[in-house]
Amino acid sequence: MTFTRREFIKGxxxxxxxxxxxxxxxxxxxxxxxxxxxxxxxxxxxxGNDALSMLVPYTDSFYYSRRPTLAVPAGSVxxxxxxxxxxxxxxxxxxxxxxxxxDQGRLAFVQRTGYANSSRSHFLGTxxxxxxxxxxxxxxxxxxxxxxxxxxPVDPLTGWSTVRELPHTLKADRVSVPxxxxxxxxxxxxxxxxxxxxxxxxxxxxxxxxxxxxxxHLSFVNTSIQAALATLxxxxxxxxxxxxxxxxxxxxxxxxxxxxxxxxxxxxxKVFWVQTGGFDTHASQGVNxxxxxxANLMGTVNAAVGAFYADMLNQGLIDDTLIxxxxxxxxxxxxxxxSGTDHGAAAVMMALGGTVQGGLFGTxxxxxxxxxxxxxxxxxxxFETDFRSVYAQVIDNWLGANSVDILGGDFRKPSLSFx
Amino acid sequence: MAPFVEHLFRRAAFxxxxxxxxxxxxxxxxxxxxxxxxxxxxxxxxxxxxxGTPGHVGVTIGARFTPNTNINQARQRWLxxxxxxxxxxxxxxxxxxxxxxxxAQSKIAGVYGGxxxxxxxxxxxxxxxxGHRGQIELFRQYALGRFEDxxxxxxxxxxxxVWLDGRLNxxxxxxxxxxxxxxxxxxxxxxxxxxxxxxxxxxVFTGWNLRRTNRGDEAGTASYEFNYRAAQHExxxxxxxxxxxxxxxxxxxxPARSAADGLQDGLDLIHALAVHPETARRMARRLWTWFVxxxxxxxxxxxxSIARVYLDGGTQMRPVLRAVLTSPQFGDExxxxxxxxxxxxxxxxxxxxxxxxxxSVGDLLTxxxxxxxxxxxxxxxxxxxxxxxxxxxxxxxxxxxxxxxLATNQRVALRDAARAHAATPEALVDFVxxxxxxxxxxxxHYQAALDYVRAGGAWTGSDAQLLAxxxxxxxxxxxxxxxxxx
Numbered sequence: 056m057t058f059t060r061r062e063f064i065k066g067x068x069x070x071x072x073x074x075x076x077x078x079x080x081x082x083x084x085x086x087x088x089x090x091x092x093x094x095x096x097x098x099x100x101x102x103g104n105d106a107l108s109m110l111v112p113y114t115d116s117f118y119y120s121r122r123p124t125l126a127v128p129a130g131s132v133x134x135x136x137x138x139x140x141x142x143x144x145x146x147x148x149x150x151x152x153x154x155x156x157x158d159q160g161r162l163a164f165v166q167r168t169g170y171a172n173s174s175r176s177h178f179l180g181t182x183x184x185x186x187x188x189x190x191x192x193x194x195x196x197x198x199x200x201x202x203x204x205x206x207x208p209v210d211p212l213t214g215w216s217t218v219r220e221l222p223h224t225l226k227a228d229r230v231s232v233p234x235x236x237x238x239x240x241x242x243x244x245x246x247x248x249x250x251x252x253x254x255x256x257x258x259x260x261x262x263x264x265x266x267x268x269x270x271x272h273l274s275f276v277n278t279s280i281q282a283a284l285a286t287l288x289x290x291x292x293x294x295x296x297x298x299x300x301x302x303x304x305x306x307x308x309x310x311x312x313x314x315x316x317x318x319x320x321x322x323x324x325k326v327f328w329v330q331t332g333g334f335d336t337h338a339s340q341g342v343n344x345x346x347x348x349x350a351n352l353m354g355t356v357n358a359a360v361g362a363f364y365a366d367m368l369n370q371g372l373i374d375d376t377l378i379x380x381x382x383x384x385x386x387x388x389x390x391x392x393x394s395g396t397d398h399g400a401a402a403v404m405m406a407l408g409g410t411v412q413g414g415l416f417g418t419x420x421x422x423x424x425x426x427x428x429x430x431x432x433x434x435x436x437x438f439e440t441d442f443r444s445v446y447a448q449v450i451d452n453w454l455g456a457n458s459v460d461i462l463g464g465d466f467r468k469p470s471l472s473f474x
Numbered sequence: 475m476a477p478f479v480e481h482l483f484r485r486a487a488f489x490x491x492x493x494x495x496x497x498x499x500x501x502x503x504x505x506x507x508x509x510x511x512x513x514x515x516x517x518x519x520x521x522x523x524x525x526g527t528p529g530h531v532g533v534t535i536g537a538r539f540t541p542n543t544n545i546n547q548a549r550q551r552w553l554x555x556x557x558x559x560x561x562x563x564x565x566x567x568x569x570x571x572x573x574x575x576x577x578a579q580s581k582i583a584g585v586y587g588g589x590x591x592x593x594x595x596x597x598x599x600x601x602x603x604x605g606h607r608g609q610i611e612l613f614r615q616y617a618l619g620r621f622e623d624x625x626x627x628x629x630x631x632x633x634x635x636v637w638l639d640g641r642l643n644x645x646x647x648x649x650x651x652x653x654x655x656x657x658x659x660x661x662x663x664x665x666x667x668x669x670x671x672x673x674x675x676x677x678v679f680t681g682w683n684l685r686r687t688n689r690g691d692e693a694g695t696a697s698y699e700f701n702y703r704a705a706q707h708e709x710x711x712x713x714x715x716x717x718x719x720x721x722x723x724x725x726x727x728x729p730a731r732s733a734a735d736g737l738q739d740g741l742d743l744i745h746a747l748a749v750h751p752e753t754a755r756r757m758a759r760r761l762w763t764w765f766v767x768x769x770x771x772x773x774x775x776x777x778x779s780i781a782r783v784y785l786d787g788g789t790q791m792r793p794v795l796r797a798v799l800t801s802p803q804f805g806d807e808x809x810x811x812x813x814x815x816x817x818x819x820x821x822x823x824x825x826x827x828x829x830x831x832x833x834s835v836g837d838l839l840t841x842x843x844x845x846x847x848x849x850x851x852x853x854x855x856x857x858x859x860x861x862x863x864x865x866x867x868x869x870x871x872x873x874x875x876x877x878x879x880l881a882t883n884q885r886v887a888l889r890d891a892a893r894a895h896a897a898t899p900e901a902l903v904d905f906v907x908x909x910x911x912x913x914x915x916x917x918x919h920y921q922a923a924l925d926y927v928r929a930g931g932a933w934t935g936s937d938a939q940l941l942a943x944x945x946x947x948x949x950x951x952x953x954x955x956x957x958x959x960x
């Protein structure tokens with residue numbers, strides 16, 4: 056992995072220097088950089104979400120024969136109609152709020168998303184989905200590349216990761232995206248108070264302004280310090296946000312609450328990252344039990360996304376908001392002996408927002424062994440829609456950028472008209 | 475202090491305490507100092523008896539100190555050992571194996587509860603009802619032992635058998651989780667095994683399960699041990715894309731075996747993986763990252779040489795580490811300060827160099843969480859995202875804030891230590907640089923440090939000035955980008 060920031064160093068130092076003195080200016084800059092107030096919120100379900108438990112082919116007899124204990128009973132699913140071939144599908148019973156949004160026509164599912172020779176590795180799979188480049192997974196993330204298309208200097212709050220580690224998707228050569236898992240904890244301490252504290256902050260800023268071109272790694276750390284110092288005050292305004300709905304206390308719920316605060320306060324962020332884990336359900340998957348592992352995962356997603364959607368709706372900002380969900384792969388069709396499922400192939404994606412054209416995109420697999428919708432000796436679901444076609448739709452029609460440039464190829468698929 | 479010795483202690487220990495600084499200041503050759511780090515009796519390095527005694531970093535104990543059942547106390551005990559161990563490389567290697575075989579307590583706690591899961595990870599044999607040795611004790615014991623033995627022990631380790639679901643791996647419906655990561659993460663890596671190998675490896679380890687050995691009445695008295703269940707082992711042959719028996723007639727096939735002999739399948743696979751040339755090269759590349767440099771790609775000559783030592787020595791790690799620490803690449807000054815510190819390394823080094831008397835490692839736990847490294851809770855089986863991955867804005871802010879917290883805590887001691895260097899701002903800045911083993915600062919940094927000391931008026935070196943500015947300067951420099959590198 057190389058982190059060459061030389062171009063950044065040439066073009067970016069003066070912007071940061073100004074930023075310390077005048078955060079309001081940067082805020083104006085952020086607004087000026089966006090032709091709209093549109094926000095993209097990427098939701099990553101980490102561990103490999105079991106697509107067949109989320110979007111259930113409840114009339115496929117092989118679904119029941121191959122998952123004797125894990126299949127969602129047909130009578131329990133939340134029916135949402137059929138795909139273009141007429142195959143009926145239903146949501147996991149805990150997705151009640153998402154079903155309402157679906158019924159309002161603002162939630163789209165893209166079934167069987169993936170790529171050829173799907174990796175069953177969490178790490179390689181995540182890197183492929185992050186870079187949108189199965190051939191070279193060590194480069195910048197696809198949204199990092201998008202951020203680099205924005206006019207320089209890019210405001211340091213243009214992206215916001217709500218998890219501690221910067222996700223690969225947001226990694227870029229010349230743009231540093233802040234990780235802000237806790238708005239309240241995002242404050243600067245000093246051994247001394249009063250005027251002594253301001254000397255300390257000035258000292259930190261002076262040290263961090265040193266970006267020697269011959270030491271790009273040191274410069275990289277200094278850009279992190281600069282980004283922290285330049286964003287403290289604006290992030291502080293998010294801490295006082297009072298939402299219009301009660302958010303769940305889960306980590307995911309609180310992350311969405313922070314995102315809502317940032318959007319409502321208008322601090323200039325265009326791309327947010329939220330994430331929740333636990334989807335690597337090799338054992339005791341608990342799809343159907345009231346307190347089962349997967350049932351709880353669906354409950355967590357439903358409550359957090361539902362609260363955020365309602366809050367944005369109440370704030371009159373839902374038309375400027377798009378949530379895009381993905382996971383690194385779907386899971387094996389047959390359940391294993393541990394009442395779980397192993398790593399599989401094609402995944403399901405969701406997009407929701409006030410201007411989303413909802414519905415079921417793509418077709419469901421047939422789980423009948425031998426079906427050409429399957430692969431790996433019919434053990435896994437084969438992809439139908441390249442995940443980069445979904446990204447292309449978002450890049451072209453939501454972010455207003457050029458997907459061919461960012462994805463390094465033409466993955467546009469006009470029928471994928473969810474946005 | 476010789477720059478190489480400071481470098482060695484940043485990389486192969488956790489920095490230099492004043493005591494170590496005095497001890498190695500003169501009279502020892504570099505080789506002797508390297509030997510002093512490499513040669514230790516893994517069973518005789520216990521400093522736990524010093525916990526809670528004067529002259530050591532504090533531990534926040536509460537009503538009872540039970541690091542075998544309380545995970546936060548287990549974390550504190552390990553941090554205490556890192557600060558005070560007479561064999562710091564042992565703790566350093568244990569931390570590295572904890573990253574390499576990353577196992578998180580939360581999943582085990584979800585199955586067996588907090589107390590039992592803590593014991594599976596952190597208990598000493600004397601602290602377990604059946605004498606079980608927790609995973610970290612395994613890593614400490616095999617810190618510089620034979621890697622193949624470590625792999626076998628890990629494959630049988632109860633915490634690992636829960637973490638990667640080996641306890642559920644049975645005949646008919648094999649569990650792939652452990653077999654996959656054994657190849658992808660623990661040995662050969664991506665590109666040197668196939669999806670079919672994963673399925674075969676899962677079958678190899680069928681029956682490698684767990685047994686509860688003590689059904690205690692009160693919570694926290696149960697224990698678990700490895701149990702090979704012959705009846706759950708798949709006895710058929712297993713085909714691999716690489717050789718298991720290089721000189722055999724069917725090198726790529728583990729033959730059909732009776733269930734009673736089926737344990738041998740796993741031992742054969744582990745042996746083949748341990749001595750696989752790609753494992754040797756991958757470990758050499760990882761050692762480069764862990765010990766030599768993260769800013770330069772692995773040097774090909776280094777990789778070839780370390781891989782050879784690894785294979786020639788039958789996967790013994792002590793000769794491998796000796797070869798790493800005595801390599802020309804490790805000693806090359808261009809590789810000094812080129813390794814991004816892990817949060818635990820950063821925090822322990824800061825304690826050792828800034829001071830710890832009156833500070834508790836219990837007060838490290840929240841900062842470490844915010845910096846992105848909670849012991850016994852790696853984010854996934856791939857371990858932590860090393861290198862630049864540690865340096866998100868919030869994590870960096872947490873490092874700066876920890877430097878502030880410690881400097882505030884140590885302010886009186888820092889003032890006292892600085893009195894002998896209070897004559898001029900230059901003397902004070904030099905003193906702090908030396909204490910922190912920082913490289914010579916570039917002129918803008920040096921000027922920034924001087925500007926800070928002089929801010930707001932003339933420097934007099936009064937106690938009041940020293941109290942504010944020595945702590946302030948330690949905060950600035952321990953929170954600087956330069957100090958984040960080892």
